Amino acid sequence: MAYSRQAKDFVAISDLHPNTTHPRVAGVIIGKTDVKSFPDRKSIGFDRFTFGFTIKDSPDYFINVSLWGNDGYINGLSNSFRIGDCVIIENPLVATKDPEKEDRFCPSTPSFYRLLVSEAHSQLSIGSDIEMMNRLLPLLHLPVKDSRDFYSLGDIVANGQSLDRTIINILAAVRSIAEPKFFTTADGRKGQRLEVKLFDDSVTSFPLICWDREAIQLVQTLIPRETVLFISDARIGFDSFRNCMTATVNSKTIITVNPDTKEASLLFSYAKEVSESGVLHEDDRPGDVPVDSISDVYTVSQLKFKAQENPEVFCGITYSFISKLDLDTSVSKVIRSRCSKCRYQVNEEIQSCSNTACPGGDQPLTVTTGFDLLVDVTDHTGTLQSCSLNGTVAEKTLGCNPEEFVSLTEDERTAMKWKILLERCKVYIKITPSPKSRSGMRGNVLQCSLADPGEVKQNMSALQ
Template sequence: MANNGQVQDFVPISDLHPNTTHPRVAGVIIGKTDVKSFPDRKKIGLDRFTFGFTIKDSPDYFINVSSWGNDRYINGLSNSFSVGDCVIIENPLVATKDSEKDDRFCPSTPSFYRLMVSEAHSQLSICADIEIMNRLLPLLHLPVKDYRDFYSLGDIMANGQSLDGNVINILAVVRSVRPENIKYFTTADGRKGQRLEVKLFDDSVTSFPLVCWDREAIQLVQTLIPRETVLFISDARIGYDGFRNCMTATVNSKTIITVNPDTKEASLLFNYAREVSESGVLDEDDRLGDVPVESISDVYTVSQLKLKAQENSEVFCGITYSFISRLDLDGSITKVIKSRCSKCRYQVNEESQSCSNTACPGVDHPLTVTTGFDLLVDVTDHTGTLQSCSLNGTVAEKTLGCSHNEFANLTEDERTAIKWKFLLERCKVYFKITPSSKSRSGMRCSVLECSLADPGEVKQNMSALGSSCSPVL
């Protein structure tokens, strides 16, 4: 390979053209897709392999690169570098971009062209020249889209399902990354896959899911430091998760993730994240983390879970088949739907439109609020009653079958009808018990999911419980 220090030997991405002969391009990898395989039309029974990546060599110019070949070459090439590496590409083919196809499946680039790397004609190597690396690495922190063109998480929630299927830019902070929650699976045609959900937050929303399916994206997010990393996510796909009744963002083949972008907006968000982290607001929810209800199987009577809460200082989850003995839906709407400060979760004073928390980390910032169901319910079985269980937000919306906005527009008779659908009915309640010295009972109960119970399932589980004080495992 030629001397990397000879910068004049490199062709800038802005100058690339199909007539460029034997170009040498230096750039930093800002995006990369997984290796995929397709049946070879010319060689029946064999597969062709491909993957793509995006390189940047200046604040305004970046270009997509693709490579096709056999299994050994493509996987070897893909494994030789990662996002964030500086590379030198020698003798790639410069081809005119198919604007419809490329912009649909690849990151949108300012170049009219794309590069193709082949085993027979091209070479890719990691750049080891300090001067070139010092020039290229700062480009990792410059978003590929207009840094002012983004949605806050609150904007996404406010627009709701109207954004379903749209591709947008997001500026947010990493709240949590849990590698142990990676789910591996095999598709019907035998391909292996993986999925990891990352939680984001900003000054409008405390938790929002970002879903990663590609191995490359999963590897990148696992390197990020929660609460200390701001992301500008270009071209994330927004979707509505009907099962969880919430909006989600997904990393796709067009997405470019810029870590700790060098922008004023990102700096302000980083300072906010530091303030809210130091205040301890996020700690309580993170003690347990996000446990999918399908992973919860321990069944308790009310007396058993009270006993376990007394004997155990750790957060725990479980299931109880109990009657809803208190569900105040037909009273004042302000007791059912409440507004809370987005920064500290304290209730907002409706008259003064101010946060009631004097120690709120956003005291010097404009007030932003989140509005939703904020209910306290009692659950009762033959062993006792668990009082003042929290049924909030999207969990309440899924349970009641309507959003808080829809509920607010119902008549009193319609609200009463929803109430009596659950009141004094046996329900299957998934819960989280959190020790709390501030609570009279010494614990707080949060409902994770609630639905009318199947009588056969109730009979089977209650028979198994019997008079034992241990959960059914």
């Protein structure tokens, strides 16, 4: 059935009206909600099922669609298509929407109406005509809000709790996508949660939380550090546990992937440059994780196994030896200077940051100087190579600051090295997935001190 011959049979969303008889509408799905059920008032003991989606057929027009029916009909339809599919809806009811109710719980649309689909009167099918898809699919990359109407992540952080519980638009790049976590509520309902880390030229990591299966399925298809999102109507909240602001996808939210806008193009270029520069890999600040909250004890082999099985950041304690600690090499390999704006390694003599993606590239260079070591952590089960030991954590471990270290003689540095090397230590460590590294993971030492023998015996015997 060629779309070109049928084009006159479709009613444009902009032309829909309650008096339209037997409308036939084609559009691309830009948003979709999970299936929900409610007790059926007409049939006691039975439930009615519903879900909704939003379709777009032109740059400026889109409309919400609601579907109601029994379990088999609704779940069957919901599982048959997803965001990004082109659909044809035949004979829906065109109803005037209640703006106050509709715009509160559904995506805000320019249409005065909404479409109702029922098993008895309507039909819904996937559109596979090439001409139709060529016309509709580019609409996926056009935000449903003004492309200039958004908050940067820096704006959100700067405004802080004054934005708590507000609904705003966000333009950001995807830094990382965690694995979904599944749970069961106290009343037996099953749920899921997935966290995406966003970044832009003002903030290197900002959490976006997804609770709905549809949103989770969408973000799981994205490529970290190569994807820009325009997130319309995200809910902003303050996470008191982590003491930070977060964004949450809700029933109003529409996520536009790689928007075709000037602002998104600039951010995409920045994301590509900053990813290639390695800045994001360097942005592991030990202070982000309080060591008092870490209690799980691992052997080295258990750390490696968990990192392979669970591609998420996690922390633990290992009673191990520091088996490599190059303090008696050149000072430039122990202490490094980094741009305070982007943390890129710099040479202070050049007086400028060489990272082309640095947000402070047009400003005078300011640097932070500190320990920047790679150490090996070893126990009877294996070795974690090239773990980062940086900043104040390194100062506490070594017992001196960079200025004091520079003044030491080579013999004094060697003596310092052997005070720690091959001694049993209590090491708090943060493990981060790193596909580009040979081991597939990176270790970051959060705290390191000589271990108490009694504590070692008690914990190591528990791991046998």
